[in-house]
Amino acid sequence: MKRLWFVFKSILTVIAVMSIICLFWSAAYFITEAIYTRFAWQPHPLVRQIISSIFGFLLFGMTMSAIGPFLRKRERVFWHHLIDAINRIAKGDFRVNLQVDWGGRHHPFAELVTRINDMAANLQAMEDMRQEFISNVSHEIGSPLTSIRGFARALKNENLSQEQRMHYLDIIETECVRLSKLSENLLRLAMLDSERYPLHPTSYRLDTQLQTLILHCEPQWAEKDVDMCAVMEKVSITADEDLLSQVWLNLIHNAIKFTPKGGTITVQVQRRGEQAIVTISDTGPGIPKHDQPRIFERFYKVDKSRHRAAGGSGLGLAIAKQIVDMHHGTISVQSEPGEGATFTVELPIRGPFS
Template sequence: MKRIFRTAGKIIILFAVTAFLWLIAHLIIQGFGLLWPFLLTPYVEQILTLWLVFGLLFLTMFVFSKSARERHHAIWDSLTATIKQMSSGNFTEAASRKMEKIERDHPVTKLADELTTLALELNEMEKMKQEFISNVSHEIQTPLTSLKGYAHLLKKPDLSYEERGRYLHIIETETERLSKISENLLKLTALERQKEPIQKKPFRIDKQLRRVVLTCEPEWSAKQIEFLIDLKESFVYGDEALLSQVWMNLIHNAVKFTGEGGRISINITDMPEAAAVEIADNGIGMEPEQAERVFERFYKADKARNAGGSGLGLSIAHKLVELHGGTIEVESKPGEGTRFRVILPAEPREKNI
């Protein structure tokens, strides 16, 4: 409909311009007729007026087309420069470059807008890539430094048996940490590319949570943590093995940041066509800005820097819940603890099958 109105408007403008030029041509020819009345018969006057209208119309179109052509050249030059900046990897300058626009619905204007959006997105991706590389380098460099240092100490001939055993234990721990980082990176990459096989079926989530709690017993019993469990019979629709990884990560996280003699609660709430699992602790908690970033890769709150881990566990949990068509939320206050809430579908959903 807009196109019809636009076309009709252009036709009306064309007729108006033609009528205006016809009036000017008619006045010009009449002026000549006043000067040389014996040369202009009515027939000659009409012919001259018609040719003058065509001439004025051609001149008007030539002036406008030349102006438009110059403007188009400027726009295409700007687009070309932006594309060159993007091809060289300079997304920041490409995103900040201001391109001339013609009109809002013009195809070139739309192309310029899309190109600017693409440059902005690529710039954000470049920043994320650089941050990711920096984080990976930091996480890998730390255990490598330990490995190098303790391997150097092992060269000392006067080391006691106990010292040698302690250094070897540290090297083994750091090696396992490197292996875990590599394993989690590969897993997260596979999940983001959706290459991880997902075999969904209905299963009892309350039973699964009990098994995971028992599996983690050595961790929480060593810290004398009290578990408060309210798990009514509840079914969800998903991949049982992958969701087990979600609960392992969340419970491990809760145990890690809960102090000696602390408390962790797990409960299930039935919802329409879904089940909500809440895992809460009374540990150290987080600041609001830390809670907002807790699902980012490698992100670790300052308080948790010395608690080990790679900062990938919650990213993996978030991605797994997302692949199941569910949601995961976090609430936390410093000194009061953290609560994770996971909502999963209880029935198949077409878009997730």
């Protein structure tokens, strides 16, 4: 349909141009004939044709020069708004919304306006994310630094008992570890965001990897008397084993963190067609519905006080999602408040490498 409209419009344009040319050349012919009659001059037909053609060109040019400024006024206004919008974008003001009507959304100028508005909207969204990211990083760094500074100042008190002194030192050490983890996670995210981040795919047993990681985490879930259930099929996968281990550790640690004492964690691995499906379920407090779409955002915390007490920074799930995306997989969550949460990761068996 769009192509037919383009052909129809082109035909109308050609007809209009030919009509204008005929009009001006006809006018030139009648004017020159009137001049020949007035002065009783009868030039050769070739000379008549040359004179009429030259006079037609002059007449056309003078007419276009006279009405051109009026026809181009709208175009000048358009370019003025366009250049102003580009200058604002170049200076960092992305709240640009050009409103120029060119009589149809398929007009080149209308399409240009649409593209610039879309670009400005995308840049504004990225700027908002950057500002939020800087704010979150500043907050996450500022909180432990404030604690370290406060307890370091308290240690200057010579009247402190040895027990109090050791308690303050333990808090300082904990906050330093928290800062170190935050730094490592930020560096890892920066590396994963790089398009040149190298993937090292190998073929390995996914069920064996998860069994090994569950055993490594045994001190944590055994300390809380958590019942760890593993239901695993033999599934081989081609992927970056080291990167995926970070995904499983983040999900398992979160399950352990939020599962109450005596609760249950279930890790399941199965193959469905050409997909490997990993589900990690817990019997924790669950995640509210309105929070679920945002839990994979960087620094987003469902319960800020609970995360702070547990030492989280809100980056673990963002890292997990980034790694899963790099493997062309998906990660999702299903949860009801008070009924625990189930995280599901789907990965292609052969990955994007074959």
